[in-house]
Structures are given as C-alpha cells and as structure tokens.
Amino acid sequence: MATIALINSSVQTKNYTGFTLQIVKQELLKKEHNVVEIDLKEFNLPFPGEKIENDNSAELRKLLKSAEAFIVGSPEYNGSFTAKLKLMIENSGYPSMMKGKPVGLVGIASGVLGATKSLEQLRTVFSHIGSIVLPRVVSIAEIEKKFDDDGNCIDQNTESEIKLAGKNLSKFLSLIKTQ
Ligand SMILES: Cc1cc2nc3c(=O)[nH]c(=O)nc-3n(C[C@H](O)[C@H](O)[C@H](O)COP(=O)(O)O)c2cc1C
Structure with a gap:
C-alpha cells in the first residue's frame, strides 16, 4: 500500500488540526497504508535565501520525497492557511x-463558515x-465544539466527514493504480 504523509500545519502545542488528522490517520491505517506524520512545529525552516541555524529543510524534503501522496491539514488563520x-x-x-502527487485537503476553523477560504487558496x-488536488475537500466549522479537551471527537457527523479525507485519498490511489 502507499506511503501517505499527513502534514500538520498548526504549531500550537496542542492543536485541533492534530486531533483531526488522527482520525484521518486511523482511516488510512485501516486501508493498510504506511502513514508518515509531518508535524511542522518540529521543523526549523528558512525563508528563501535565508541562512538559519538548525535548518531542517533537507530532512523535510527527504520525507516529502518518500511519500506517494499527502493529506494536508490546516487551521484557517486570518482567512488563509498558516504561514508555516x-x-x-x-x-x-x-x-x-x-x-x-495526490493531495487531500482538510481545513478547520472556529467560525461558522468553516475553512472554505483557506481551502480554496x-x-x-x-x-x-x-500536485493533484483531490476535488472533495473537508472543511470543519466551529471546531472547538467538535472535540473534547482530550482530542476525542464528540460529534458523529464531524467524525464521518473527517474520515472521508482518508477514504477518498485511498480510493483515488487504488483507482490510479489500476490504470
Ligand atoms: C492568528 C489566528 C487567526 C485566526 N483566524 C481565523 C479566521 O480567519 N477564521 C476562523 O474561522 N477562525 C480563525 N481562527 C481560529 C482558528 O481557526 C481556531 O483557533 C483553530 O482551532 C486553530 O486550529 P489549531 O488548534 O489546529 O491551531 C484564528 C486563530 C488564530 C490563532
């Protein structure tokens, strides 16, 4: 089965993007994919042309290269995805x-409109x-109402919606494999 990287774009210590991606991860594991987690808060990355200490960009590229497909999760910040x-x-x-490579998108937001703006961007x-962006994206509104403090999803519809990200990517990968 394929190696799929889950990219968490939030750098908050405990974040809802991470809670959400754990559900996607379980779905991908059910389909027997190899899952690599890329937590962007663990990567020191330079702006183009900048020299920084402890630059992790080569390590990042190695991980990205090893993956055949991606799920990118981002919170909506100021009507966009995160700067990281x-x-x-x-x-x-x-x-x-x-x-x-195929990319499935998952956006979360506090607001009632969900992460539609960041997902479009x-x-x-x-x-x-x-990248080959899958047509169906997952956007979760009012995210703080959908999880408890331990990261458990407390809304069944939300959980099913999040699982779709994993199901759709897995289905897409099996479709292109048979071509
Ligand atoms: C700097 C900043 C900007 C934000 N901007 C928006 C926004 O434009 N729309 C929205 O619905 N929520 C906004 N939020 C709320 C986040 O989407 C919400 O806190 C989300 O849980 C953050 O995800 P995280 O816990 O994975 O970091 C913002 C939060 C921060 C910290």
Whole structure:
C-alpha cells in the first residue's frame, strides 16, 4: 500500500488540526497504508535565501520525497492557511517534492463558515506546484465544539466527514493504480 504523509500545519502545542488528522490517520491505517506524520512545529525552516541555524529543510524534503501522496491539514488563520505551511511549500523543493502527487485537503476553523477560504487558496497553490488536488475537500466549522479537551471527537457527523479525507485519498490511489 502507499506511503501517505499527513502534514500538520498548526504549531500550537496542542492543536485541533492534530486531533483531526488522527482520525484521518486511523482511516488510512485501516486501508493498510504506511502513514508518515509531518508535524511542522518540529521543523526549523528558512525563508528563501535565508541562512538559519538548525535548518531542517533537507530532512523535510527527504520525507516529502518518500511519500506517494499527502493529506494536508490546516487551521484557517486570518482567512488563509498558516504561514508555516506556506514556508513548508517554499522549502518543499523547486520543483516541489509534492509535484505530480495526490493531495487531500482538510481545513478547520472556529467560525461558522468553516475553512472554505483557506481551502480554496490551498487548492490554488498546490495546483500551481503541480500536485493533484483531490476535488472533495473537508472543511470543519466551529471546531472547538467538535472535540473534547482530550482530542476525542464528540460529534458523529464531524467524525464521518473527517474520515472521508482518508477514504477518498485511498480510493483515488487504488483507482490510479489500476490504470
Ligand atoms: C492568528 C489566528 C487567526 C485566526 N483566524 C481565523 C479566521 O480567519 N477564521 C476562523 O474561522 N477562525 C480563525 N481562527 C481560529 C482558528 O481557526 C481556531 O483557533 C483553530 O482551532 C486553530 O486550529 P489549531 O488548534 O489546529 O491551531 C484564528 C486563530 C488564530 C490563532
């Protein structure tokens, strides 16, 4: 089965993006995929042209290269995706190590409108770098009402919606394998 990287774009100590991605992870494991977790708060990444200490960008590119597909999870911050995620894309190689590979998008937000704005922007950027963005995205509104403090999802519809991200990517991978 495929190696799929789950990318957590939040750097909050305990974050809802991480809670959400754990549900996707379980779904992918059920389908017997290998799951690699990329937690962006663990990566020191430079802006293009910048020299920084403890630069983890080469390690990041190695992980991205090893994955055949991705689930990218991001909270909506100020009507967009996180700055750390943009920095990850800048450090993903040029051309990107994500080029030509399927990407499933999962967005979460506090607001009632969900993460629709950030998801649209992510679709644009990932299409630009040559990833194959799956048509169906997952957007979860009022995220704080959907999980308890221990990270358990307390809303069944939300849980089913999040699982779709894993199911759809797995289905897409098996479809392209038979072509
Ligand atoms: C800097 C910042 C900007 C935010 N902007 C938005 C926003 O534009 N729309 C929204 O619905 N929620 C917004 N939020 C709320 C986050 O989407 C919410 O706190 C979410 O749980 C964060 O996910 P995380 O816990 O994975 O970091 C913002 C939060 C922060 C910290």
